[in-house]
Amino acid sequence: xxxxxxxxxxxxxxxxxxxxxxxxxxxxxxxxxxxxxxxxxxxxxxxxxxxxxxxxxxxxxxxxxxxxxxxxxxxxxxxxxxxxxxxxxxxxxxxxxxxxxxxxxxxxxxxxxxxxxxxxxxxxxxxxxxxxxxxxxxxxxxxxxxxxxxxxxxxxxxxxxxxxxxxxxxxxxxxxxxxxxxxxxxxxxxxxxxxxxxxxxxxxxxxxxxxxxxxxxxxxxxxxxxxxxxxxxxxxxxxxxxxxxxxxxxxxxxxxxxxxxxxxxxxxxxxxxxxxxxxxxxxxxxxxxxxxxxxxxxxxxxxxxxxxxxxxxxxxxxxxxxxxxxxxxxxxxxxxxxxxxxxxxxxxxxxxxxxxxxxxxxxxxxxxxxxxxxxxxxxxxxxxxxxxxxxxxxxxxxxxxx
Numbered sequence: 001x002x003x004x005x006x007x008x009x010x011x012x013x014x015x016x017x018x019x020x021x022x023x024x025x026x027x028x029x030x031x032x033x034x035x036x037x038x039x040x041x042x043x044x045x046x047x048x049x050x051x052x053x054x055x056x057x058x059x060x061x062x063x064x065x066x067x068x069x070x071x072x073x074x075x076x077x078x079x080x081x082x083x084x085x086x087x088x089x090x091x092x093x094x095x096x097x098x099x100x101x102x103x104x105x106x107x108x109x110x111x112x113x114x115x116x117x118x119x120x121x122x123x124x125x126x127x128x129x130x131x132x133x134x135x136x137x138x139x140x141x142x143x144x145x146x147x148x149x150x151x152x153x154x155x156x157x158x159x160x161x162x163x164x165x166x167x168x169x170x171x172x173x174x175x176x177x178x179x180x181x182x183x184x185x186x187x188x189x190x191x192x193x194x195x196x197x198x199x200x201x202x203x204x205x206x207x208x209x210x211x212x213x214x215x216x217x218x219x220x221x222x223x224x225x226x227x228x229x230x231x232x233x234x235x236x237x238x239x240x241x242x243x244x245x246x247x248x249x250x251x252x253x254x255x256x257x258x259x260x261x262x263x264x265x266x267x268x269x270x271x272x273x274x275x276x277x278x279x280x281x282x283x284x285x286x287x288x289x290x291x292x293x294x295x296x297x298x299x300x301x302x303x304x305x306x307x308x309x310x311x312x313x314x315x316x317x318x319x320x321x322x323x324x325x326x327x328x329x330x331x332x333x334x335x336x337x338x339x340x341x342x343x344x345x346x347x348x349x350x351x352x353x354x355x356x357x358x359x360x361x362x363x364x365x366x367x368x369x370x371x372x373x374x375x376x377x378x379x380x381x382x383x384x385x386x387x388x389x390x391x392x393x394x395x396x397x398x399x400x401x402x
Contacts, residue, residue: 031071032064032337034324035091035100037084037112038127040076043273043314044104044239044263047289048127049074050309051320052101057308065328066335073097079104079214079240081111088112092121098337099124101323104239104263104316106130106187117143122339122346124323127239127263127316129154130187134363145343150326150358151319152286152369154187157261158194160284164374164387165233166202168396169257175232179208179256181222181246182237191237199235207231212241219246223253234258239315244273251277254401259283259374266290267314271381280399282376282386287355288318290383292373292391294356301354322353 036052038045056070064070073095075087084103091097100116101124103109109128113136116123123146125133131154137144169175178199182188188211196206207229212222223246226234233256236243243262250258251274259282264270266289270278288294289312291302301321305313330345331337351358357368374387376396384394 029068031069032331033071033073033095033097033099034327035073035075035088035095035097035102036320037075037077037087037091037100037102037108038316039079039104040074042079042104043242043267043269044127044316045077047267047314048102048104048316048320050305051126051313051317052324054305054308054317055321055324059324059328065331070324070328077103077105077108079108081105081107084108085111085115088115088123089119092119097121098339099327101320101327102126102316103128105185106133107185109133110136110186113144113147116146120146120339122146122148122327122342124327125149126151126319126323128187129157131155131190132186134361134365138363145364146339148346148360148364150323150355150366151316152372153365154191155194156369156372157284158191158198160372160374161235161260162195162198162202163371164259164282164284165199165204165235168374168387169233169259170202170204172396173232173257173398175257176204177207177230177232178204179226179229179231179234180206180237181208181226181234182211183214183239183241184211185214185240187239188237195235214240216241217245219249220253222246223250223255227253227255231256234260236260236262239263242273244270244278247274247281248277251279251399254399257282257399257402259376263315265377266375268312268381269314271377276379276381278377279379280377280397282374282396284372285375285385286315286319286372287313288321288353289313289315290373290375290385292385292393294373295352295354297352297354318353318355322351322355322358325353326351326358 038048077084104127106128109125243264265283288298359367373385376386386396
């Protein structure tokens with residue numbers, strides 16, 4: 001055999017070997033491992049974990065991904081950035097997960113992104129709204145390109161809630177004095193700044209805007225200060241904090257109208273957790289967590305989720321469910337789980353899920369999560385959409401003491 005022929009044979013063999021390495025993560029194993037990180041034993045964490053479980057169950061029942069079953073591996077963040085970073089590292093190094101999804105905190109997501117940049121396994125945030133995450137990608141694209149967000153952004157949330165406050169509390173009920181009650185967290189910082197400017201521009205006055213620590217357990221002093229400020233409406237922003245704690249105190253102190261974005265209040269569990277004292281609270285409904293036709297898949301998903309877990313979906317359920325399907329579609333197109341191969345494919349995603357139409361901006365934010373329904377808690381644990389008008393199932397109601 002001459003040297004040229006031998007060289008050609010060796011070259012073909014090497015190319016074939018490299019190709020096998022690229023797709024081996026799918027071909028070699030019996031399963032495709034996906035890590036799911038969330039704060040265990042919290043209502044928010046439960047929504048992420050269950051969303052992933054349901055997607056894996058449904059996909060596996062349909063034959064899996066390229067004939068391989070999805071295997072989920074769970075890790076607890078405890079709402080702590082350092083725990084989230086350690087969880088990601090364990091999932092990709094020890095548990096050999098090809099992807100990591102989840103979190104219910106922008107601070108945790110940001111810490112995870114630094115580990116992701118080192119280990120280069122795709123990470124999808126399904127419960128983190130802060131623009132700081134996509135700004136990180138924009139600042140160092142090659143380093144952070146493995147991050148995506150399938151969830152509404154802080155700007156989407158702000159646009160929805162500001163419009164609701166303007167249309168209903170302000171225009172209909174004359175609520176001119178606004179108190180902003182926001183937890184001190186990464187995701188709320190820009191939102192509070194935007195609220196001060198936007199609500200003022202719409203003719204309202206901000207009479208209270210002191211952030212509260214996420215370890216706060218007694219909100220009596222805060223709510224009393226808000227009442228003393230003569231506020232007409234409380235704009236609440238909480239995710240790390242279980243808002244059932246302050247909503248019970250709000251009820252007992254007979255505070256002003258209240259509403260906004262509370263992760264805990266989006267769960268059906270909130271009625272029990274608040275001892276039924278959440279009546280009148282109005283919350284934005286995210287990611288298929290309420291049976292309203294955001295997409296043709298939303299209501300069937302809601303029913304399917306509730307039949308499976310005996311409770312309706314919440315804050316992170318739909319986003320996490322859609323994320324697993326987006327990964328499935330990309331893997332099947334690439335026939336690989338290699339992160340560098342998948343990034344450009346995921347960037348071109350065009351998928352109608354249960355939470356909305358999933359497409360990405362150049363900085364891997366979602367394009368289409370805009371107006372979300374505002375849902376008000378009613379007696380007996382019932383909930384009604386009160387805004388926007390085209391989705392409303394009932395009129396907004398004042399608290400019983402107003």
